[in-house]
Amino acid sequence: MTATALMTMAAQGLAADYPEMTLKFGDILNRNFAYYAAIDAFKKEVEARSDGKIKVDIVTDGALGSAKDALEALQLGTVQMEVNVASYTQSIVPEHLIWDVPFIFKSREAWKKIAYGPLGQEIGDKIEPRGIKFLIWGSTGGRGFISKKPLATLADYHGVKLREQPSPVLVQTVEALGAQPVVMNLPEVYTSLAQGVLDAADVSIESIKLLKFNEVAPYYTETQHILTASMVIANLDWWNGLNKDTQDLFADVLATKYRETNDNWFSNVDPAASVEEQAKQLKGGVSNFTLVKSDIEAMRAATEPVRQKFREGIGADLFDRVQAAAND
Template sequence: MKKVFGILTILMLLFTGCGNNSDSVKKLKLAHALTEGHPVHLAMVEFAKEVKDKTDGKVEILIFPNGQLGGEREITELMQAGAIDMIKTNAGPMESFAKEYSVLSLPYLFKDIHQNLAVLKSDIGEDILNATIDRGFIGLTFYNSGTRNMYTKKPVKSVTDLNGMKIRVQTSKTMVKMTELLGGSPSPLSFGEIYTALQQGVVDGAENNLISYAESKHYEVAPYFTFDAHSISPDVMIMNTKAWNKLSEDEQKIIKQAALNSFDYQNKIWFETEDKLVDSLKAQGVQFFEVDQNEFVEKVQPLYNDVMKDPLIKTYVERIKEFKY
């Protein structure tokens, strides 16, 4: 009964006051699973304001946060079906649609977060965003998702501490393989399932950025956070191509530029938010650990031996390594 009620609620949200353009206003639905205080959500609010302003109110972005329309898997399926026009997801799950995205999840590929952000704003980033045009959706912009780190129910001070630990990962072959190489047992779960899975012992830990860890209150059930910075996998805003093609050329340009502008806005508030979190989380009882990153880098090298056999992936990896910023 609860499941039926949830489905009915989603259908009401989708079709009540949405998608009806009879008043000449094009209303586009944008869904994501983050909270309304998250820097990515705040950036999308700015994105929506700019689009409405620059189109003189002719295009309106309706944002559905907090997983109102489902987790990342569900909203991706709804977007593919055309029930949702736009979504925010992470680059990790996107690799099942275009292997170009898998490059962004490769462990220890980028020198640091700043090189990562510069690459995302370059031609390399645009090539990846456009990789799914013939698959039903187009990437509009990336969002800074920080470095991804391990957080667990017992301390991880070295790579050997991960041996045998069940770690929640995204639905990503790259993340699954990486976790296996680090000695863990990968458990793909949706983001909304993590808290309960940690609480009930289904998994021993998870991996994500510091802000998502704090926003989701995962520190309540996994109070040990290890700065291993194994991946810098960004978020990405994508749009159904049928919805995109219904826009005029001018409207497309406005939406694209507003999306890129929101990326710059989000970067600023991301770092401001992140800087304040460590002390706040320590006050909540979280213990932080720094590790010898070289141990982790060495463990994941077999992953590169495999992926570099693919000419496309090899080209992207080399482009990123040679990228000057």
């Protein structure tokens, strides 16, 4: 028997180890965002490599409700895998707060080095006692503020009603900048800006075009005050019931096709660059909003007390290791 024939038989044998199953994979946003594109890439690769034995059903477009609702659906087994975000899981895993500590990462490359390495795995695994299997971190892009007036200096933030996610470290970051935090889910932001409930909002630059925030708030400043993380997680009992070949297939596709698709979806905007350079870094260019450069160093200095306060809550040892690695 030839070597080629042996390899073919081996490949067929491995493929036979994949069970016939349908995997429900939850998406907390909608099919126009990065998460769906990445899950769809995962779906196509898994279905191809399993010769169609494994089907992936993407549950998206708000079907799971809020990120909190989605997490509960995963724990109940309504979906077996999902993408969620650290800004929500930190409510049950204090160590996940590390991704929302202001200005701890000086670049997205520094963030990736930690998130995609052993330290990131250690942080992710902290969720397992909750009946959840951590699989992989993913980028959510840079962050900044869409606003009705330019936010160029620290003084410009004073008294501004600024939307933030329901994260204590983010709320206190906004307060440290002199703004007035308003906790709000992303779908409510457009109407709140239009009606004057908000003056500004913490968003990713990609969400401006997706949700048309520029229609009600024409200025955007890329600050990267946080580089928060999305994650792919699974119901732990379900995951432990999979055979090793299936676990390995899912893990490999997440680390390759999923991560590549997710990360490439976002623009890599340097907050230290001129607005002219930032405009060139935007995928699709600037559309109907004005870029503003903020005083990042002043913002970093103003938020130092926030970093120190949450150091103990996260765990001083973990915090210091992340900070050291981020600045290495």
